[in-house]
Amino acid sequence: xxxIAYDAVHDEVIVPVALAAAVLVFRGGANGDEAPVRxxxxxxxxxxRPHTVAVDSRNGEIIVGDRSGRNILVYRxxxxxxxxxxxxxxxPKSGLLDINGVAVDPVRNLLLAANSSQIGGQTGIxxxxxxxxxxxxxxxxxxxxxTGILRPWQIAVDPERGRIYVAAVNNDYHAPYRLxxxxxxxxxxxxxxxxxxxxxxVGFIGVWRIxxxxxxxxxxxxxxxxxxxxHPAGVGINPKEGEVYATDSNRNGLFMYLLKELFVGPREP
Numbered sequence: 001x002x003x004i005a006y007d008a009v010h011d012e013v014i015v016p017v018a019l020a021a022a023v024l025v026f027r028g029g030a031n032g033d034e035a036p037v038r039x040x041x042x043x044x045x046x047x048x049r050p051h052t053v054a055v056d057s058r059n060g061e062i063i064v065g066d067r068s069g070r071n072i073l074v075y076r077x078x079x080x081x082x083x084x085x086x087x088x089x090x091x092p093k094s095g096l097l098d099i100n101g102v103a104v105d106p107v108r109n110l111l112l113a114a115n116s117s118q119i120g121g122q123t124g125i126x127x128x129x130x131x132x133x134x135x136x137x138x139x140x141x142x143x144x145x146x147t148g149i150l151r152p153w154q155i156a157v158d159p160e161r162g163r164i165y166v167a168a169v170n171n172d173y174h175a176p177y178r179l180x181x182x183x184x185x186x187x188x189x190x191x192x193x194x195x196x197x198x199x200x201x202v203g204f205i206g207v208w209r210i211x212x213x214x215x216x217x218x219x220x221x222x223x224x225x226x227x228x229x230x231h232p233a234g235v236g237i238n239p240k241e242g243e244v245y246a247t248d249s250n251r252n253g254l255f256m257y258l259l260k261e262l263f264v265g266p267r268e269p
Contacts (some may be wrong), residue, residue: 003052003065003101003154007077012037014062016050023050023064023075040075042082047073051099052114052154058106059130061086065099065113072102072113072128089128091135097121100153101167104130105210107159110139114152114166124149125166125208142208144215150201153233160239162210162268166218167235169249170203203231205246210268220262222246228255239263 005014011028022041026034040062041047049068056063060077064085071090075083089111090096101114109130116123124143128136142164143149150170157164204227206218222244223229234247242260247253 003050005053005055005062007055007057009057010077012055014053014055016053016064018049018051018067021045021047021049023047023053023062025062038078038080040079040081040083044082044084045073045075046071046085046088052101054102054104056104056106056130061104063102063104063111065102067099070096070099072096072099072111074111087131087133089132089134089136093135093137094128095121095126095138095141100151101155103155103157103164105157105159105162106130108162108210110210112155112157112164114155116151123151125152125155125164127210127213140211140213142212142214142216146215146217147208148204148206148218148221151203154235156235156237157210158237158239158263160267161263161265163262163265164208164210164212165235165237165244166206166208167232167246168203168206169231169233170201171231171249203229205229205232205235205244207262220259222257222259227257228253237263 003016013026015024024036025038026036048066050064051067052065054063062075064073073085074087075085098116099113103112111128111130113126115126122143126138127140149168153167153169155166204221204223207220230250232246233249236245242263244257246255
C-alpha cells in the first residue's frame with residue numbers, strides 16, 4: 001500500500017490496496033485486526049492497481065489514482081462493494097500514465113494528479129476540472145526543466161490559499177515495462193534494474209500556485225542537507241498550525257517543518 005487519506009469530516013481513513021484491486025475505508029479510531037467499514041472491490045469498479053487516494057468531503061467523493069489502469073476514478077464517498085465509478089478520467093488526450101498522487105480543490109472545482117512518463121509523455125502535475133469525465137485534455141500542466149520535477153509522487157492542496165504542495169521524489173526508476181512492451185534491452189529475470197535509491201539527484205518539496213501552468217519554477221521549496229530530505233515521496237500539510245510534513249523513501253523517516261509563512265501569503269482567485 002502506497003497511499004492513504006483521512007476524511008476529517010466523517011472521521012474515516014481511506015487506503016488503496018494495489019494487489020487486491022481494492023479501496024478500504026476504516027473508522028478513524030480503528031485499531032488492531034479490525035475490519036473495514038466499507039470495501040470498494042470487483043469488476044464493476046474498474047480498479048486495477050489503485051496506488052493513491054484523496055477524499056473530497058465537500059462533494060462526498062473518493063478519488064483514486066490507478067497506475068495500471070492509467071486513469072483517475074471517482075466514487076461516492078459511501079460507495080461499498082462492486083460499484084461502478086461516478087467518473088473516469090483517462091486516455092491519450094488526458095496524458096495520464098504513471099499516476100503517483102491525486103488531490104482535489106473543492107473550492108475551485110479542480111482535480112490534480114502527479115503523473116510520470118518514461119515513454120515520451122509529460123511528467124508533472126496535471127490539473128483537470130473536478131467533474132471531467134472520459135478522455136479529456138488537462139486544463140493545465142505544470143511540467144518542464146524550470147519546475148525541477150523529474151518524478152512527482154504524492155501531492156497536497158491548500159484550497160484556502162490556492163497552493164499545491166508536491167513531493168518530487170526524483171529518484172532514478174527504470175520500470176521493466178513501458179506500457180505493454182518490455183523496455184529496450186530488458187532481459188528477465190537476470191536483468192535487475194539499478195537501485196532507484198542510488199540516484200545522486202536529490203528530491204524536494206515544492207509549492208506552486210493553483211493557477212500555474214507550464215514550465216513554472218516553484219514559489220517555495222524545501223530542499224538541501226538541513227532539510228534531511230533525499231527522496232521525499234509523501235507530503236501533507238496542516239495550514240492551521242503552519243506545518244508541512246514529508247516522508248522520505250530513502251531515509252525511511254517522517255519530517256515536520258514549521259513554515260507559517262507559507263500559509264499567510266496571497267490567496268489565489
